[in-house]
Amino acid sequence: MYRGYAPVGDVAVMPWGHAAFGYVLYSLGHRLVTGDPPAGPAVVVALLFGTQLPDLVDKPLSWGLGLFPQGYSVAHSILVAVPVGLGVLALTASRSRFDVGVAFTAGYWSHLLGDAILAVPKRGISPLDRLLWPVVTLPPYGHETTLFGRIDRVFGEFFQSVLTTKHLLFLALYSVPYLLAFALWLVDGAPGIAHVRRTDSGQ
Template sequence: MALAVASLVPDLVDKPLSWGLGWFPSGYAIGHSAFVAIPVGLGVLLFGSRLDRLWVSVAFVVGYWTHLLGDVLNPIRYGNSILVGRVLWPVSAAEPYEIDRGLGRGLAYLEDFVAELVTMPITDVVLLYLLLPAATIALWIFDGAPGVTLLSRAVGTVRSRLR
């Protein structure tokens, strides 16, 4: 659960601040910055070890840092060079968007993704978008579905307080 949530943290921070509030000229800023991610990751590891939850904190750091690595390496898929500057905010700010679409940028990216998905070989689609998530879910279930009990307790607490 920590890995899954942490892998979204950079986008959950930067995209709303850029697309929704216009605070940054692109979706790569404070949440994607190695200058923020490294101390945050080290702090999470320290905090997790003190609470005897080291594996949860390691999962968080792996999720957060691999998101940044993926953003740096992603251009290779299209035959371009890696973009180390994406994780060096504020020293190296990402190029601003040519067109400000606000929150509609997310819909534009979804449209681009679906168009790319349609043109991909079916084996790639099955492997990347069906088998990999299915294997991940199977591993999560095999591991005892961590997080379900916590979520169930939280829902029960909210329900009891609302009554």
């Protein structure tokens, strides 16, 4: 089913935005539940992989293979993400790695939340439109697209828009959330890297 609004594929959260948003949500949630910061490289890797998974699946399916009109389909659908997340939680719990399952699922679901939040102020459409495939299918892009062509367009337009003198204030404001996420990671003890350093030093 197509809705009567303009394509929204050009409104995208950058990969580092999903990573930062996912880490902040997971770190604060972990602290709230356990009282401790997140730790361990496996947990961090699972979290970061989860934050990128929807785009790693849907963008190639759309931009590269042309199977879907936009890069929001199977992996962005809550009808897929919810059972996949619950399945991962069950699997990792059975193998005594529930912490890894929680990190992956938190990262995955945070990606969808980030996309839904962005859709509201940018286009004034329902936050769920991107997340209800196959019930809702977004209209096709207004131009031909290839995988590498689309990647070049998205990143090129992004950097062109922020790396100019007149956008320095915007760039500064844009950087604030990432600096806060990085600061939180440092406060948490740099999980992932700190563990690797201790292992290398034999501690």
